[in-house]
Amino acid sequence: MKKLKRIFLPIVAIILWTVFVAAGFINGFLLRPITSETSSEEFIKASKEEISAEFVGNLAMILIENGVPSESYFYGIDNETITENTVFQVASISKWVTSWGIFKLIEDDKLALDTPIEHYLTRWHLPESEFDHDEVTVRSLLSHTSGLVDGLGYDGFYSQEKVQTIEASLTRAADAPYSEGIAKIGNEPNTQYQYSGAGYTILQLLIEEVSGQSFQQYMTENIFEPLQMNNSTFILSEKPSVQVATWYKDDGSVSKPVYFTALAAASLYTSASDLSKFVIANSAKNNVLSIETLEQMHAPEAFQHSYAVHAAGPAIYGGTEGNAPVIGHDGSSDRPVINTAARLIPETKDGIVVLEMGNHGMASRLADEWMFWKLEIADYVVMQRNKSYLITLLIIGYLVIIFGAVVIIRRAKA
Incomplete structure (x- = not known):
């Protein structure tokens, strides 16, 4: 019996240690942040190490603390000068900025969140489907719960x-690389989250129909100018004087720019400084939207497995049923290779902006690392970086248990 006990107890200890480490991996309490220091300077320093490990092309990063830009880092390949005012194409972050245009129309009583979009449209209409199109509202388009199944994903055009x-x-x-590219309702509206590029192209059309202006003109006059986003535009030719970061492919070669019909979904050009102003405005009094409207925009609207994933404009990170601890949006493109990320903690007014051309995931990875560094919200990126550390921790635990068992057995025999 004693012999069995000596064998059984180490096995139980190994099982318990394995469960403990696995729980620490899944729930994040054993994961280590990118830096153990709490200052923005140290986060920038740790980020530089990540950036230096692979090709990133051009990059601009600004950290925000208590509603004020604190630290920044700018990186240019081949001696290209990158500053806070250098303009990057930011892909799907365009959607978050577009949502402000929609809510400005709502505040001006020209739109209503829960009115069917067909009430406003004249130039185009949803194709017939088996579903009730009166359920497709401004709110559902903003939160990707409209039932659209377009799969866009716009690729853009090399020629204007x-x-x-x-x-x-x-x-x-015509620029739909991953789907047939038709804006159609294929699911019951307001029943599930399904990311839709076409939803924001419909919102672009909605802004034009309701305002009587071009989308570019409306957003410039009502969002960019009031927020002093002086280097921002949806159509690059409208801002010929801005300095644009060179576009890159992931092999390091220079890429041509692309042009979009889907301005609202994919075509925003902005600088790290301008986007920081926008992020800060999401948690502060500003001359575009009221604080009450901002709170409405940030409230969870779309859920997956009881987790809040999207509000009426921004995405939600680390959210639960009624909680949105971090809001923001990412952007990515394959041609040219673009990755951008913006995050905000509304409660503390801390944030991060990372704009990058030439790497498929660096901006999103740094933003995810920042979330864990700030709030211990762990996702795949942080887990993958910690994998080798946790495997080492697991093995060390096994060795300690085995060593302890051997010592106990030898003492028992003695």
């Missing part, structure tokens, strides 16, 4: 001459 009209693109997008 090939850019479609909004109506033609919604009927069948």
Whole structure:
């Protein structure tokens, strides 16, 4: 019996240690942040090590503390000068900025969140489906719960001459690499979250129909100018004087720019300084939207497995049923290779902006590392970085248990 006990107890200890480490991995309490220091300077220093390990092209990063830019880092390949005012194309972060245009119309009583979008549209209409299109509202488009199944994902056009009209693109997008590119309702509206590029192209059309202005003109006059985002535009030719970061492919070669019909979904050009102003405005009094409207924008609207994943404009990170601890948005593109990320903790007014051309995931990875560093919200990126450390920890625990068992057995025999 004693012999069995000596064998059984180490096995139990090994099982318990394995469960403990696995729980620490899944729940994050054993994971280590990118730096153990709490200052923004140290986070920037740790980020530089990540950036230096692989090709990133050009990069701009600004950290925000208590609603004020604190530290920054700018990196340019081949001696290219990158500053806080250098303009990057930011892909899907465009959607978050577009949502401000929609809520400005709502505050001006020209739109209503829960009115069917067909009430406003004249130039294009949703194609017939088995579902009730009166359930497709401004709110559902903003939160990706409209039932659209377009799978867009816009690729853009290398030639301006090939850019479609909004109506033609919604009927069948010619720059849809991953789907047939048709804006159609394929699921029951307001029942599930499904990311939709076409939803924001419809919102782009909605802004034009309701305001009587072009999307570019409306967003410039009502969002960019009031927020003093002086280096921001959805159409680059409208800002010929800005310094634009060179576009890159992931092999390090220079890429041509692309042009979009889907301005609202994918085409925003902005600088790290301008985007920081926008992020800060999401948690502060500003001359565009009221604090009450901002709180409405940030409230969870879309859920997956009881986790809040999207509000009426920004995405939600680390959210639960009624909680949105971090809001923001990422952007990515394959041609040219773009990755961008913006995050905000509304409660503390801390944030991060990372704009990058040339790497598929660096900006999002740094933003995810920042979330764990700030709030211990762990995701795949942080888990992967900690994997070798936790495996080492697991092995050390096994060795300690085995060594302790051997010592106990030898003492018992003695």
